[in-house]
Every structure is written in structure tokens, then in C-alpha cells.
């Protein structure tokens with residue numbers, strides 16, 4: 001039997017609104033009537049962007065693959081010069097450049113040249129966003145049949161292959177070459193997160209940080225540079241921490257940074273840290289696993305110790321689509337995890353025994369939001 005949901009007082013006015021917006025006669029009237037015309041045009045453009053968004057993403061991918069933004073950072077160029085530098089036919093260069101101009105990635109400049117646009121300029125030298133855009137090729141193929149994905153049917157599942165820990169109960173057995181690709185992506189994009197975390201929560205007040213699921217140590221290095229007296233330890237899968245040890249050596253931080261391998265669902269976390277961080281880790285897992293992980297973190301902290309949790313949150317004002325649309329479908333394709341709101345994380349933290357949970361303001365919540373909580 002189909003379940004019947006309870007009615008609410010708002011159903012009638014909202015049904016009236018929906019009927020009105022669905023009526024071709026109303027739409028024609030609103031499009032013609034001067035006071036409502038701008039709303040009609042804006043809504044039509046918003047709907048068009050949803051219809052065509054996948055094309056825009058591929059225009060961006062082509063620009064990123066060609067390193068076009070970095071090239072134009074050296075100065076505006078004509079189509080002919082760009083065609084030579086990009087090794088693209090002139091017609092293809094023009095097609096791409098005009099598309100990128102319409103998306104504000106590029107901008108037309110005097111003397112038939114093209115330069116960076118307001119949305120392309122922030123991407124210059126931004127290796128994190130470029131790596132994200134390039135790895136989306138796998139997600140793009142997984143999303144070709146969204147209903148198959150939602151029904152859990154067989155499909156390309158390329159993203160699941162990219163993140164092998166999401167599909168195994170024995171992640172600590174993953175060999176180094178299987179964790180290398182995702183660890184490289186995480187290290188490239190880690191500055192987007194570290195920027196927000198270190199601005200929101202100065203680490204100087206702590207003695208020892210344990211970065212759980214800390215990947216190959218990119219955040220550990222940023223933290224050690226930010227707080228020159230801080231000791232930092234990374235805990236991650238054995239194949240991943242082998243890479244961290246190398247990074248610490250190369251950064252000249254081996255005296256203050258160390259790494260320990262293990263499975264955070266089965267092994268005890270190392271004790272001794274007064275701060276434990278979970279950066280972009282919790283949203284990878286279902287509630288039951290998250291609770292196990294949070295309890296393990298709670299056990300590893302002393303009385304008065306602190307947890308710092310940072311990831312992009314669902315229901316982020318001004319970036320709502322990033323939560324349930326982008327990460328919702330991303331994690332579905334990956335095979336595990338879900339985006340969570342601050343409220344849901346607060347419930348899980350309380351259930352795991354954390355107190356005084358507070359949200360710290362970050363400059364760009366789209367890149368990461370930060371929650372801190374006390375142990376005991």
C-alpha cells in the first residue's frame with residue numbers, strides 16, 4: 001500500500017502557487033507584464049542553467065585541460081595566438097573562447113584579444129579546483145544514468161574505483177598504488193580546506209594534534225607551519241601514511257610530524273593528542289560507522305581534549321546545491337556516505353559523548369565549515 005503523508009495547512013496555498021506557475025496562460029501574462037517580467041526572465045534563466053549545466057561543466061573542463069586560465073594570466077591573447085599555443089584549430093579555439101566568455105570565465109579585450117573573466121581569474125594557479133574539475137570525468141560517466149544510480153543497479157561505478165576504501169571492509173589491506181590517485185587529489189585540494197580551518201581555529205593553543213584520516217600529510221604540514229611549536233601526527237591507512245612520511249621528510253618537518261597506519265574502525269587511535277581533527281572524513285561514512293569513529297576519537301582524547309571537524313555541510317546558506325545535490329550524488333556514486341547538516345552532526349557528536357559543540361565561522365563555507373567539540 002502506498003503510504004499517505006499527513007496534510008499541512010500550507011498545502012493549499014502552495015498547491016495554488018504550483019498550479020499558477022505551471023499554467024502556460026499565467027506564464028505568458030507574467031512574461032509580458034512589465035512589473036513581473038524580470039522575475040519571469042530570471043526564473044527562465046535559472047531553469048535553463050539547470051537544463052544546460054552539464055554543458056557548462058564541460059566547457060570549464062576543456063579550459064582546465066588546456067591550462068587556459070594560467071596561459072591568459074600572462075596577458076590577453078588573440079584567437080590566432082591562442083590557437084597556436086593551445087594546438088587547437090582556429091574554429092575550435094573560437095568556439096571554446098566564446099563559450100567561456102559567455103560563462104564569464106574569459107572576457108573580450110580591446111584589439112580582438114581575450115583575457116581572464118571574473119570567474120576565470122580566481123582559478124589561476126588554483127591546482128585544487130583544477131584537479132577536482134579533471135577528476136569529475138569519472139563522476140560524469142557514473143551520472144549518465146541517474147536512475148540506475150538511485151536504484152543501486154550495476155553501472156560504470158568509476159568513482160567507486162577511484163575511492164577504494166569506500167567499498168571494502170578491509171581498507172588497511174589496500175596497496176599503495178590503489179590509494180595514490182585519491183591521495184594526490186586530496187593533497188592538491190587540501191589547501192581549500194586548510195585555508196578555512198586555520199583561519200577559523202588557531203592551533204597555537206594546542207600541544208599535539210592527531211589528524212585522523214589525514215591523508216598523506218598535506219594538512220599536517222600546513223598545521224605545523226601555522227603553529228611552530230605544535231607536534232602533529234597523522235593516522236590513516238598504511239598505504240597512505242607511507243606517503244605522509246615522505247612528505248614530512250621533504251618539507252623538513254620530520255622532527256615535528258609523524259604518521260601511524262591503521263584502520264580507524266578497527267584499531268585504537270594513538271593517545272597523547274589534546275586536539276584531534278577529522279577533515280573531510282565524516283561525510284564519507286554512514287551514521288553507524290561515524291558513531292564508531294567519533295567514539296574512538298572520544299576515547300583517544302584526554303579530559304579537556306578537543307575535536308575539530310571540518311567538511312562542507314549540507315544546508316549551507318548561499319551554497320545549498322553543494323550539499324544535497326553535489327555531495328549527495330557524489331557520495332552516492334562513490335558508494336558510501338552522505339552530506340550532513342550542522343544539526344545532524346550535533347546529534348551524532350552528542351551521542352558519541354562530546355559536549356559544547358560550536359560552529360566556527362569560516363570565510364568560505366562552500367569550501368569547509370568547522371565544528372569544534374569538547375571531550376567530556
Ligand SMILES: CC(C)=CCC/C(C)=C/CC/C(C)=C/C=C/C(C)=C/C=C/C=C(C)/C=C/C=C(C)/C=C/C=C(C)/C=C/CC(C)(C)O
Pocket residue numbers: 122129132163192280281283284330334364367
Ligand atoms: C576587483 C574588482 C573589479 C571587483 C572586486 C569584487 C570582488 C570583491 C570580488 C571577489 C573576488 C573573489 C575573492 C573571488 C573568489 C573566488 C573563489 C575563492 C572561488 C573559489 C571557488 C572554489 C571552488 C569552485 C571549490 C570547489 C570545490 C570542490 C568541487 C570540491 C570537491 C570536493 C570533493 C569531491 C571531495 C571529495 C572527498 C570525499 C570523497 C567526499 O570525502
Ligand SMILES: C[S@@+](CC[C@H](N)C(=O)[O-])C[C@H]1O[C@@H](n2cnc3c(N)ncnc32)[C@H](O)[C@@H]1O
Pocket residue numbers: 165171179186187189190193212213214215216218219235236237240262263264265278279280281284
Ligand atoms: C576524503 S579523504 C580526506 C583526507 C584529508 N583529511 C583531506 O582533507 O585532504 C579521507 C581519508 O580517510 C582515510 N580513510 C578512509 N577510511 C579509513 C579507515 N578505515 N581508516 C583510516 N583511514 C581511513 C582515507 O585513506 C583518506 O585519506
